[in-house]
Amino acid sequence: MSEPEIRGWCPGALTPMASADGLVVRLRPPLGCLSPPQARAVAAAAVRFGPGEVELTSRASLQIRGVAEADHAALLAELAAHGLVDPDPETERARAIAIAPFYGEAAEIAGLANSLTEALRAAPLPAKFGATLDTSPAPVLAETAADIRLERAADGRLVLRPDGSATGKPVTAETLPEALAELIDWFLATGGARNGRGRMRKHLAENHALPAGYDVTPAPPAPLPAPGTVAGGQLVVVAFGLLPAETLSALAELAEEIRLTPWRGVFLPGLAALPALPGLLTDPEDPLLRVHACTGRPGCPQALAETRTLARALAPRLTAGQSLHVSGCAKGCAHPGRCGLVLTATPEGFDLARDTSAGAPPLRRALSPAALLSTPDPFGAP
Ligand code: SF4
Structure with missing residues (x-):
């Protein structure tokens, strides 16, 4: 298997990353929060300059993919008019802070x-x-x-x-x-x-000893809340972090703040209920909540296969509690941690592994999407 390319930096708005489908322009709104006018501006920009959706990342930022290089300056001007662009790349990089939304x-x-x-x-x-x-x-x-x-x-x-x-x-x-x-x-x-x-x-x-005074244990981590009504508002998740622009615009009409979460969704403080909107996963039992898939082909230049269509098709095949990560290469961007079932694309097809992360030694090799979808038990032993 070819080694994935590790980039030593993260994209921003001023320092976008070139990808196979154009520039990836990443925004870190102040306090991880969009006001309604900012949300409308981002939604409009995603339609005008991108694919009509925004991606919510695992670090509580958002990005617009597929931006033409020639449009970058115009996109920045629209975002800057709404306070969504930092004054310089150094400030942009230093705001790599994920903020808990509650x-x-x-x-x-x-x-x-x-x-x-x-x-x-x-x-x-x-x-x-x-x-x-x-x-x-x-x-x-x-x-x-x-x-x-x-x-x-x-x-x-x-x-x-x-x-x-x-x-x-x-x-x-x-x-x-x-x-x-x-x-x-x-x-x-x-x-x-x-x-x-x-x-x-x-x-x-590597056993470097910390300075004195690092001796207080934080409170134990809280379990991740399920989507829906939580204390103080509504917690929303979208499959693969893809939020349709029309849904972002609709949320801007409903909520006074749209706070980004690192769980590929948003928290809407003060909202007692939410209507059904395109892309929102509101059923806590929806298997898509347990499925991760990266950009894959054609958007990522390192991808060895399409990922999200396969992941969507396989989601209904998961049993209760099973989780699935479909990765376009061994880098595992969508879910760096362990997952119950892992399909990693290789030049020969998908490798299947269990209870591990992308690129780990597989149990089965070179599975085609057609073979996975046509078998009654796609995740079974060989
Ligand atoms: S894991 Fe997916 S998004 Fe990340 S580099 Fe590989 S193909 Fe691209």
Whole structure:
């Protein structure tokens, strides 16, 4: 199997990534939240410059794919008019912060987010270095990739926790900037960043001892809420993170805020109910909630197969509780973690593996989509 290409940076709006179907323009709205006018602007831009849908990512950002290079400046101008473009690429990169959507006081979150952004911007960190701002009573972003996590202890104190450490340092909004500077200085001074790359978890696994004071255990992670009515609003999920522009426009008429989640959906605070809208998965039993599929062909230049049509077709074949990841190559972008069933595209067909991540040694090899769909038990033993 050919090795997937690992890119050392993440796309933004000012620094889009060229893909097989055009530019990928990624937005990180302030506090991970779109106002109704911003949501309408993004929906209109997705229709005018993209495929008529936006992609919600696993880091609570959104992106428009398939943008022609010649349209990039016009798209930026429309987004900038709604406060959705950072002043420079450095600020854009430093705002790689996934924010838990269930926050109450926006001013407090804004202050903490500013401290994180300033700290990430001030240091020569690896391009993919990022943070989570996860200050619900119990963390909900434990599965979201990050190097630095801001969480709460069971007694309500804020805890600054490096990813990979079970414990963190208690901080307040006032002491956070100094603690961040100390942690980042330590990471860099102990060799955490090499050639523009490096992740906190891997660095800690190499037995580098943290500075003193990282001895408070955050509250245990909360289970992920199911889509539908949750405390404070409606939690919405869309299959594969693809949100039709028409649905985003409709949500802008219903909700005062549209907060992006890292679970390929949005949280709509203050909304008691939601009408049926195209693309929304509202049934907690919908098997598509347990299916992951990356862009695949034709959008991704590294893809060895189409993924999402196959994933949709296989979803009804899952038994209760079974989960499926269909990956266009061994990189596994749609679900970096383990999954119950994993189909990884190879030049010869799909490899099937169980309870692992994309690209792991398979149980069955070279399965064609037609063979998978025509057999009564597509995930059975050989
Ligand atoms: S996992 Fe999918 S989206 Fe990621 S590089 Fe491979 S084919 Fe492309």
